[in-house]
Amino acid sequence: MPLKILRNDITKMSADAIVNTANAHATVGSGCDHAIYHAAGYDELLKYRTEKIGFVPEGDAFITPGFKLNCKYIIHAVSPFFMDGKSDEEEKLRSCYKKCLQLAVKKEVKSIAFPLISTGGFGYPKEEGFRIAVDEMNAFLMKHDMMIYLVVFDNKSATLGSRLFPDLESYINQNYVDIKQQEEYCGMSAAVLPSEGYAERRRAAARYESCPGMAKEDFDFYEKHESALEERMRHISDTFSEYLIYLIDSRGMNYPDVYKRALVDKKVFSKIKNNPDAHPKKMTAMCLCVGAKLNIDQTRDLLARAGYALSPCDKTDIIFSYFIENHIYDMIELDIQLEEHGLPCLIS
Numbered sequence: 192m193p194l195k196i197l198r199n200d201i202t203k204m205s206a207d208a209i210v211n212t213a214n215a216h217a218t219v220g221s222g223c224d225h226a227i228y229h230a231a232g233y234d235e236l237l238k239y240r241t242e243k244i245g246f247v248p249e250g251d252a253f254i255t256p257g258f259k260l261n262c263k264y265i266i267h268a269v270s271p272f273f274m275d276g277k278s279d280e281e282e283k284l285r286s287c288y289k290k291c292l293q294l295a296v297k298k299e300v301k302s303i304a305f306p307l308i309s310t311g312g313f314g315y316p317k318e319e320g321f322r323i324a325v326d327e328m329n330a331f332l333m334k335h336d337m338m339i340y341l342v343v344f345d346n347k348s349a350t351l352g353s354r355l356f357p358d359l360e361s362y363i364n365q366n367y368v369d370i371k372q373q374e375e376y377c378g379m380s381a382a383v384l385p386s387e388g389y390a391e392r393r394r395a396a397a398r399y400e401s402c403p404g405m406a407k408e409d410f411d412f413y414e415k416h417e418s419a420l421e422e423r424m425r426h427i428s429d430t431f432s433e434y435l436i437y438l439i440d441s442r443g444m445n446y447p448d449v450y451k452r453a454l455v456d457k458k459v460f461s462k463i464k465n466n467p468d469a470h471p472k473k474m475t476a477m478c479l480c481v482g483a484k485l486n487i488d489q490t491r492d493l494l495a496r497a498g499y500a501l502s503p504c505d506k507t508d509i510i511f512s513y514f515i516e517n518h519i520y521d522m523i524e525l526d527i528q529l530e531e532h533g534l535p536c537l538i539s
Contacts, residue, residue: 196341197531201344202226204262207264208265208298210304211223227260236255239255247267250269250290266294273314285326288323288324288331302340305340307321430467434496435479451482477511482522511525525537
């Protein structure tokens with residue numbers, strides 16, 4: 192796998208080259224820059240930068256020896272500060288990735304580890320920075336053979352990852368292993384097993400049919416939810432695009448927040464939004480479920496409108512379902528968990 196997204200301390204990575212987020216002038220910043228200087232040998236690296244490199248503009252990159260790090264080279268990306276999103280920040284950030292990879296090719300590097308450039312003290316929005324990184328890396332890998340690591344490590348990701356792990360493993364075991372056992376020992380295909388929601392509805396229907404004299408308070412559902420139900424019925428024939436826009440609009444969400452959280456390109460989202468018959472790939476549709484912060488029922492409904500379902504025999508679908516059911520709308524963490532389970536990332 193030429194691109195691997197993982198959670199680690201970049202100074203602990205073993206690769207031919209490690210990328211640093213550098214300042215334009217020969218000064219040491221915070222975060223990744225500070226950690227790399229200390230791990231490599233602060234005085235030696237700063238002296239080399241001061242005497243042999245000097246000033247480098249934003250969006251450019253330069254290379255130094257690895258010093259005490261477990262790498263041959265440190266490639267320093269002079270990271271853009273995020274101002275307002277209208278000051279060429281994206282162009283400069285993309286340039287950082289391109290220049291770093293160009294230097295890596297020139298030095299015949301076989302493996303390289305990147306942090307999420309500019310998303311720490313430089314202020315670039317993390318989700319957008321992640322999408323740009325993966326976009327540039329995938330474009331590069333179409334023409335070159337190199338092992339690229341995208342290393343995500345901060346307090347938020349470390350804390351969330353450790354909190355998720357035991358519950359997620361239990362969820363996978365319950366939803367994947369149990370289904371496999373039923374297939375093996377009962378001969379029942381998982382494809383025909385009724386969903387939990389379906390079974391619950393059947394039990395509720397049975398209770399209703401057996402209790403024709405049910406009290407008025409038992410029908411409070413209709414008073415509380417009748418208008419919402421009627422509203423949903425009006426959208427029963429919506430396509431994927433139409434229903435997605437309805438779900439977003441009905442909760443007052445704005446489109447940029449949705450596609451940025453989903454790590455979906457603005458152009459891709461616009462094509463879906465403006466074409467009622469748009470048919471996205473399953474991974475794109477799943478990303479948009481995260482971006483729109485859908486619950487599990489809304490997710491299943493929306494995916495079904497594009498002809499997709501969440502399979503109890505597919506670990507990607509199970510991990511995705513865990514995030515949706517627990518209202519964890521974090522695409523970066525979702526992709527890290529997929530990588531850690533040996534599965535392809537949704538974004539890449």
